[in-house]
Amino acid sequence: MSDNVLGSSVATILVVDDTPVSLRFLTTTLEQAGMTVLIAVDGPAALELLDHVTPDLILMDAVMPGIDGFKTTERIKADGRFRHVPVIFMTGLTESEHVVRGLEAGGVDYVHKPIVVDELLARVSVHLGNARIARGSQLALDTAGRPSFAIDRDGTIGWSTPLAATIIEQLFPDWRLQGGRLPPLLAATVQRLRGDDVAPGAQASLEIGDSIVEFTLLRCGSDGQRLFRLTETREGDDERLLAERHSLTSREAQVLIWISRGKQNREISEILQISPRTVNKHLEQIFEKMGVENRASATAIAVGTLSQ
Numbered sequence: 001m002s003d004n005v006l007g008s009s010v011a012t013i014l015v016v017d018d019t020p021v022s023l024r025f026l027t028t029t030l031e032q033a034g035m036t037v038l039i040a041v042d043g044p045a046a047l048e049l050l051d052h053v054t055p056d057l058i059l060m061d062a063v064m065p066g067i068d069g070f071k072t073t074e075r076i077k078a079d080g081r082f083r084h085v086p087v088i089f090m091t092g093l094t095e096s097e098h099v100v101r102g103l104e105a106g107g108v109d110y111v112h113k114p115i116v117v118d119e120l121l122a123r124v125s126v127h128l129g130n131a132r133i134a135r136g137s138q139l140a141l142d143t144a145g146r147p148s149f150a151i152d153r154d155g156t157i158g159w160s161t162p163l164a165a166t167i168i169e170q171l172f173p174d175w176r177l178q179g180g181r182l183p184p185l186l187a188a189t190v191q192r193l194r195g196d197d198v199a200p201g202a203q204a205s206l207e208i209g210d211s212i213v214e215f216t217l218l219r220c221g222s223d224g225q226r227l228f229r230l231t232e233t234r235e236g237d238d239e240r241l242l243a244e245r246h247s248l249t250s251r252e253a254q255v256l257i258w259i260s261r262g263k264q265n266r267e268i269s270e271i272l273q274i275s276p277r278t279v280n281k282h283l284e285q286i287f288e289k290m291g292v293e294n295r296a297s298a299t300a301i302a303v304g305t306l307s308q
Contacts, residue, residue: 011128012036014055016046016072017090018064022113026059029117030124043067047075055085057128059111062091062102070105077106080177083159086127090115146229151190153224156180164230171208171232186213193217194226210234238306245305246290255282259295260302 013035015026027037038055040046042064058076062069069089076082089102092113099110108127111120147164149157157180165177172183182190185206192204193215205214212233219227243253251272258268265283269276283295292298 010034010036011056011124012038012053013124014038014040014046014049014058016040016043016058016064016069017061018042019061022061022090025115029120033121035124043069043072043075046072050076050079050082054081056131057124058085058087059124060087060089060107062089062093062098070101073102073105073107078180080157080160080165080180083157084131086131088123088127147231148218148227148229150221150225150227151182151194155187155191157182158225167230167232171211171213186215189213190215190226190228193228242302242305246286246301248286248289252282252286252289255279256286256298256302259283260299260306 013030015023015030015037017023017026018041023039023041027039030037038049038053040049044067046058046060058073060069060073064072067075069091073087073089076085076087086108087106088109088111089107090111090113091098091102102110109123111123147161147167149160149164152158157177160177168177168183168186169175172186175183181187185208189204189206192198193202198217198220200217200219202217203214205212207213214231214233216229216231217226218229221227238257239250239253242248242256243250246253246256248256251274254272255268258271263271265276265279268279272279283298286298287293287295290298290301292301
């Protein structure tokens with residue numbers, strides 16, 4: 001719908017409020033702005049609803065009987081599925097400690113009651129846009145073959161690209177992202193890259209079955225968050241990739257791998273248990289198929305292929 005505050009896509013907003021008058025007002029306001037509205041009358045109802053649907057944004061009443069909005073938000077944000085969903089608190093509380101408490105619980109903003117429609121829609125629009133940009137960036141990392149995740153200062157998973165979560169679930173079938181923590185074996189490896197003296201680019205790896213899992217520290221945030229790239233390789237993956245990408249035989253791909261690792265012909269002949277003359281013949285075929293003249297060019301192309 002082109003005339004809503006969100007542009008061309010329809011946003012789904014979860015409104016959590018125990019006051020019928022507020023629910024009617026907010027539902028009418030948001031629906032007239034072109035959004036889809038879900039309603040929960042208390043914290044437990046909101047948590048139950050989130051087991052079935054993930055909204056784009058949550059409007060949370062701070063003061064409710066039973067589980068208040070602060071505690072409800074803490075529970076929502078403890079679930080990795082909803083870390084990316086912005087929560088805006090609605091409250092008549094104006095003391096600074098209430099604002100701080102809301103932000104510490106995981107909220108991104110406050111609107112004060114009685115709610116001003118234009119202010120509410122402006123804040124909703126801004127936070128939806130920011131959330132979609134952040135989510136799009138995470139998905140773009142997956143699309144580019146860069147499964148990544150972020151670890152907060154206390155060791156919890158701040159966010160994860162879908163592909164990174166899938167890789168970890170395949171390695172550890174009982175693990176789920178919503179648990180908020182990496183499997184202990186992976187957490188211990190990542191811990192080696194979380195020191196204040198560890199610079200971006202540092203790597204750590206471990207073997208799990210026939211897989212080698214490698215973590216690369218990409219960025220250190222000022223808030224203590226660390227961003228990592230996750231790479232899983234299996235025995236023979238590099239060989240298959242080079243063979244497929246450059247139309248090589250399996251043996252030619254093996255020779256190319258060792259060339260890319262700086263090995264000379266005699267060393268390759270010993271590793272692969274073939275004669276140096278045979279290595280030379282394979283190199284001739286490799287150069288022809290890759291359209292290059294020498295091993296330096298072939299190495300550069302091979303390294304580029306494998307780094308993707």
